[in-house]
Amino acid sequence: MWILNPVIDSKPKGRARASSTGRATLDDIAVKLGISSITVSRAFRHPGKVADELRERIVKVADDLGYVRNRAASALASARSMNIAVIIPSLGNAVFVDILNGIEKVLRPRGYQMLLGVSHYSSEEEAALVRAYLAFDPDGIILPSLNYRDSTRRLLERAGKPVVHLMELSDQPNIHCVGFSQEAAGKAMTEHLLAKGYKRIAFIASQLDSRTLARGRGYRDTLVEAGLYDPKREVMVPDPSSIALGGRLLERLLQQAPDTDAVFFCNDDLAQGGLFECARRKIAVPSQLAVAGFNDLSASASTVPSLTTVATPRFDIGTQGANMLLALIEHQKVSHSSIDLGFDLKRREST
Amino acid sequence: MWILNPVIDSKPKGRARASSTGRATLDDIAVKLGISSITVSRAFRHPGKVADELRERIVKVADDLGYVRNRAASALASARSMNIAVIIPSLGNAVFVDILNGIEKVLRPRGYQMLLGVSHYSSEEEAALVRAYLAFDPDGIILPSLNYRDSTRRLLERAGKPVVHLMELSDQPNIHCVGFSQEAAGKAMTEHLLAKGYKRIAFIASQLDSRTLARGRGYRDTLVEAGLYDPKREVMVPDPSSIALGGRLLERLLQQAPDTDAVFFCNDDLAQGGLFECARRKIAVPSQLAVAGFNDLSASASTVPSLTTVATPRFDIGTQGANMLLALIEHQKVSHSSIDLGFDLKRREST
DNA sequence: CGCAAGAATGATAGCGCTGTCATTTCGATT
DNA sequence: AATCGAAATGACAGCGCTATCATTCTTGCG
Numbered sequence: 180m181w182i183l184n185p186v187i188d189s190k191p192k193g194r195a196r197a198s199s200t201g202r203a204t205l206d207d208i209a210v211k212l213g214i215s216s217i218t219v220s221r222a223f224r225h226p227g228k229v230a231d232e233l234r235e236r237i238v239k240v241a242d243d244l245g246y247v248r249n250r251a252a253s254a255l256a257s258a259r260s261m262n263i264a265v266i267i268p269s270l271g272n273a274v275f276v277d278i279l280n281g282i283e284k285v286l287r288p289r290g291y292q293m294l295l296g297v298s299h300y301s302s303e304e305e306a307a308l309v310r311a312y313l314a315f316d317p318d319g320i321i322l323p324s325l326n327y328r329d330s331t332r333r334l335l336e337r338a339g340k341p342v343v344h345l346m347e348l349s350d351q352p353n354i355h356c357v358g359f360s361q362e363a364a365g366k367a368m369t370e371h372l373l374a375k376g377y378k379r380i381a382f383i384a385s386q387l388d389s390r391t392l393a394r395g396r397g398y399r400d401t402l403v404e405a406g407l408y409d410p411k412r413e414v415m416v417p418d419p420s421s422i423a424l425g426g427r428l429l430e431r432l433l434q435q436a437p438d439t440d441a442v443f444f445c446n447d448d449l450a451q452g453g454l455f456e457c458a459r460r461k462i463a464v465p466s467q468l469a470v471a472g473f474n475d476l477s478a479s480a481s482t483v484p485s486l487t488t489v490a491t492p493r494f495d496i497g498t499q500g501a502n503m504l505l506a507l508i509e510h511q512k513v514s515h516s517s518i519d520l521g522f523d524l525k526r527r528e529s530t
Numbered sequence: 531m532w533i534l535n536p537v538i539d540s541k542p543k544g545r546a547r548a549s550s551t552g553r554a555t556l557d558d559i560a561v562k563l564g565i566s567s568i569t570v571s572r573a574f575r576h577p578g579k580v581a582d583e584l585r586e587r588i589v590k591v592a593d594d595l596g597y598v599r600n601r602a603a604s605a606l607a608s609a610r611s612m613n614i615a616v617i618i619p620s621l622g623n624a625v626f627v628d629i630l631n632g633i634e635k636v637l638r639p640r641g642y643q644m645l646l647g648v649s650h651y652s653s654e655e656e657a658a659l660v661r662a663y664l665a666f667d668p669d670g671i672i673l674p675s676l677n678y679r680d681s682t683r684r685l686l687e688r689a690g691k692p693v694v695h696l697m698e699l700s701d702q703p704n705i706h707c708v709g710f711s712q713e714a715a716g717k718a719m720t721e722h723l724l725a726k727g728y729k730r731i732a733f734i735a736s737q738l739d740s741r742t743l744a745r746g747r748g749y750r751d752t753l754v755e756a757g758l759y760d761p762k763r764e765v766m767v768p769d770p771s772s773i774a775l776g777g778r779l780l781e782r783l784l785q786q787a788p789d790t791d792a793v794f795f796c797n798d799d800l801a802q803g804g805l806f807e808c809a810r811r812k813i814a815v816p817s818q819l820a821v822a823g824f825n826d827l828s829a830s831a832s833t834v835p836s837l838t839t840v841a842t843p844r845f846d847i848g849t850q851g852a853n854m855l856l857a858l859i860e861h862q863k864v865s866h867s868s869i870d871l872g873f874d875l876k877r878r879e880s881t
Numbered sequence: 882c883g884c885a886a887g888a889a890t891g892a893t894a895g896c897g898c899t900g901t902c903a904t905t906t907c908g909a910t911t
Numbered sequence: 912a913a914t915c916g917a918a919a920t921g922a923c924a925g926c927g928c929t930a931t932c933a934t935t936c937t938t939g940c941g
Contacts, residue, residue: 201690202667204897215921220899230919245688247664251602251611252897255926260602270627279621283648292662295646297634311643313598316553337596339552422829451829458809458834478773478802483809555927566891571929581889603927606896 203244211240264312265321266296273476274493281497306331313338319504325349326389341507345500346390348517356517357500361390364489364522365397368443368471373405375530377441377469381412383428384445385420391445398443412436425452441469447476447488454482469530484528492520554595562591615663616672617647624827625844632848657682664689670855676700677740692858696851699868707868708851712741715840715873716748719794719822724756726881728792728820732763734779735796736771742796749794763787776803792820798827798839805833820881835879843871
């Protein structure tokens with residue numbers, strides 16, 4: 180038998196079986212076009228390697244079918260999940276939200292997906308999250324802290340995946356960090372208060388994570404050096420920070436050290452609560468009592484009086500941390516294993 | 531040749547090839563124990579179906595090797611990704627953070643992983659996120675809103691995955707919602723202000739999403755009905771909400787309608803900014819000007835004066851939304867397609 | 882002691898995709 | 912027209928896991 184008309188090869192090249200989930204697959208597209216599924220895959224992953232005309236038809240059919248690539252299959256086949264695990268202590272804290280925004284800004288355009296875990300400041304949950312996220316076979320991991328359990332450290336080491344730590348610094352060359360010196364920042368604020376002439380400076384802290392404690396060390400060292408340290412002016416509790424707690428802790432401080440003339444709160448939430456408490460008790464700020472915070476949350480410039488605080492480069496920590504991680508993933512050399520982005524003392528009305 | 535000693539069958543039953551990534555696999559464990567990999571898989575997924583003694587040995591070896599299951603492979607083989615996509619407009623807004631905490635509370639113990647996307651209040655980004663997350667083959671999807679693009683709707687429909695909407699209500703039986711009536715809440719607050727005797731009530735709003743607009747409708751309808759509606763007391767801008775913006779918008783309002791005696795801010799952030807602005811201008815609250823907010827953020831009980839607002843059941847919306855989604859995923863029947871969790875007017879000092 | 886029924890374990894075949902290498906096509910060049 | 916190299920496309924295998932069905936081993940009971 181002769182075929183007289185020109186015939187386009189229409190034998191289905193794909194495997195031509197129905198997908199188990201009913202969702203369109205590469206094969207569905209391939210069959211529809213009478214081409215092989217690998218070409219469809221290439222049309223999306225390496226567009227330059229597929230003829231323009233064919234690629235356009237592929238994209239068209241993919242659109243018609245509502246094709247969405249299956250990342251699990253892709254990850255499995257390519258040994259690259261394009262996932263980045265990010266574990267933070269809390270979403271309620273604007274500090275971490277800003278960092279996340281920075282991270283996303285870098286990751287998304289590069290095709291990476293951020294997998295977010297919230298540890299609620301618990302090292303136990305942190306350990307569980309690290310384990311849970313390793314199951315996603317992430318290409319890299321971003322952690323907020325340097326202090327985690329030995330079991331977590333072992334798991335991370337064995338996973339052999341790049342890890343970047345944020346918010347703190349380290350001088351070990353095999354540990355990658357982007358942050359600033361919490362201790363130096365604590366010191367800077369205390370020195371500012373000393374320079375303003377305050378002598379009886381208190382420190383109020385909650386949520387005693389390593390960053391908070393480092394700020395506390397900065398405070399203490401500075402006052403000890405100035406011969407003005409008095410332990411009764413330190414109020415430190417493990418409870419989660421909140422505005423309401425700031426007020427309560429100020430109340431407690433004023434009971435145990437009524438002659439205090441300045442308070443350095445370990446974060447702006449507490450400090451704002453402190454300011455409200457002062458308003459409630461008609462304590463004039465800063466003439467009767469100076470108030471300082473930490474982080475420069477967006478509200479802190481608007482309070483009455485406006486709040487003296489330490490602005491921290493959170494968004495940049497996120498972007499630079501993400502960039503460092505991507506460099507590590509792609510085996511580029513990283514110029515410094517620890518990047519210090521510094522901080523900025525914001526002198527405002529409250530001191 | 532005779533083997534005289536008792537010999538435990540030690541022929542490796544696994545496939546005995548090295549994993550491509552270097553990470554331990556089920557096969558590695560199987561080979562080490564001289565059993566088949568399917569048994570190892572079962573030891574984790576259906577522990578009851580593997581003899582206790584053997585299971586213990588499996589777990590031990592898994593631990594030694596630092597085995598972490600590969601979710602991509604698991605998802606591919608079982609056609610269940612155990613992922614839930616959650617798309618919210620912003621992480622800076624405590625409202626959504628509370629919802630997320632509620633969702634996580636339900637999902638994590640059930641083994642589901644939440645994949646979080648932030649749309650920054652952009653329907654374009656929202657569409658891109660839906661597409662991006664469909665690539666994870668999620669078992670279900672949680673969305674904050676009912677209003678999204680047609681293309682997004684089509685994509686969701688074609689994906690055929692259960693979807694639950696939060697924060698709003700719908701009377702369509704095929705749309706699943708957990709939330710409350712934003713409009714009724716706006717009405718309730720406005721009625722409260724009327725009951726307090728205020729006559730010249732303003733409404734200040736930003737970030738004009740569907741929820742904000744619904745609250746505005748509640749406000750407007752109530753005042754129109756009372757014969758007290760005056761369009762010059764409505765200040766509505768599309769900018770993102772912030773405390774600072776609250777102050778600026780109050781300033782604008784007082785220019786265009788200086789005789790206003792009460793302001794209903796569409797959220798607590800703006801309202802707190804409004805309170806600060808009053809403090810700055812020495813406007814007595816509530817005697818000269820009453821101030822009300824919306825959402826009852828944690829700070830709102832601590833402000834001076836404390837802020838009248840509408841408490842919204844955010845955490846519960848998260849938990850119930852997640853539960854509804856899981857029910858849909860597991861094909862259980864859902865008693866109501868729309869769950870109204872109501873709201874709670876918090877009468878405080880500011881009105 | 883034999884047998885059925887259940888418990889425990891194993892063999893097999895993919896899930897949907899992509900890395901690798903093989904093949905085909907086609908224009909450019911001599 | 913013959914030759915070559917690059918561009919375009921395809922075949923194949925396998926990533927790590929699990930659903931399914933098959934097999935083997937126990938156990939209780941007539």
